[in-house]
Amino acid sequence: MIDVLVVDDDVRVARVHTAYVAKVAGFRVVAQAHSAAGALAGVSERSVDLILLDQCLPDGTGLAVVQELRRLGHQTDVIMVTAARDVATVQAAMRHGALQYLVKPFTFAGMRTKLEAYARLRRTVERGGEAEQAEVDRMFGALSAAAAPALPKGHSAATAEVIRQVLMKAREPLSAQEIAVQAGMSRQTAQRYLKLLERSGRARLTLRYGETGRPEHRYAWAANP
Known part of the structure; x- marks a missing residue:
């Protein structure tokens, strides 16, 4: 089971995202947070595999959260889930190690596509060993697959x-x-x-x-x- 932390400043939106995650096999939300401090505390207090992270938080930004997590040694995977769509923010998310960037608003299908792609990527990584070029291409392309x-x-x-x-x-x-x-x-x-x-x-x-x-x-x- 993949444990997920949902981070969004809007409590209602966080609930919607939590409901979406619950509908995808193999995933469960273990906590919600509504601030940068809450996100950092959520990762410190429990085991989290994936963070669905908003960019605009009342006490900071999602990117600042990612930077702090890396500074503290946490390698938790991150998918940015935000209405911020300026190129500078998207590029910064990539540089700081976010695996994917999901722009609000989106449908359940959009969320499901990203989560299922993430699950496939985890299975590939967990198998370990060496990868041929075709496998490498699939790994790099897994999370960029667009919705149908x-x-x-x-x-x-x-x-x-x-x-x-x-x-x-x-x-x-x-x-x-x-x-x-x-x-x-x-x-x-x-x-x-x-x-x-x-x-x-x-x-x-x-x-x-x-x-x-x-x-x-x-x-x-x-x-x-």
């Missing part, structure tokens, strides 16, 4: 998610037929969603030429769409 685009009428978000999971787990580009088999659907259905993901930049299309000279379309998840 709005789907055209007649498309299912659940089906698109199944195909996304197949692509993200693949160690090399796959054909539409290979993806269809792994996803448990027809090739025609897989092809339709793959074209949609490719057009939106979420999937990357490559061509592989066989003995017949006719190119085979192969797809891979785009780490940074």
